[in-house]
Amino acid sequence: MKHAFLDLIQERRTRYDLTNKSTLSKEGLMELVQTAVKHTPSAFNSQSARALVLCGDKHRQFWQIARHELAQIVPADKFGPTEEKLAAFSAAYGTILFFEDWSIIEGLQHQFPTYKDHFPFWAYQGNAMAEFAVWSALAENGMGASLQHYNPLVDLEVHQQFHVPLNWKLIAQMPFGVPLHKEAPDKTFVPIEERVKMACH
Secondary structure (H helix, E strand, O other): OOOHHHHHHHHOOEOOOEOOOOOOOHHHHHHHHHHHHHOOOOHHHOOOEEEEEEEHHHHHHHHHHHHHHHHOOOOHHHHHHHHHHHHHHHOOOEEEEEEEEHHHHHHHHHHOHHHOOOHHHHHHHHHHHHHHHHHHHHHHOOOEEOOEOOOOOOHHHHHHHOOOOOOEEEEEEEEEEOEOOOOOOOOOOOOHHHOOOOOOO
């Protein structure tokens, strides 16, 4: 059994200790995200996943949007930890915003009414695979990332500030960069035997 891919997915970990550094050029990053999203499977080959790569000022602008929106709902005397977390995300090299083109989902619902209720779930599954593919590719290139979900709080400003089509529904946000520390923190696992079973008789 070949282990290269299995080794890679073990390297992919949630990293918060991100620096404003990248091992790839902006062109290299774009190619990485494009390739990962292009080859991620999707229900009915819908190819509905979308991504927006933010770097530099645009990346920091996104986290400023998140800070502004959260400041409206988090009490001032409790905002410190939230602000610290957002500052850490902003200190990374960039952020990838993941979306679903909801016009495609609605088109499939109309075309295949029998599966109407399932298409949103399948879309989320496909988007998660795209996120995982990008995340693993970043890890392969020496970068760390985490997956965040500040939607729908930031959605309106994202559409307005970054000129995102209204039919793109924001799903997740992935700050990324070269980790400050080489080794990832230890991760605990529940017994895999409790999670994976086999019935091949």
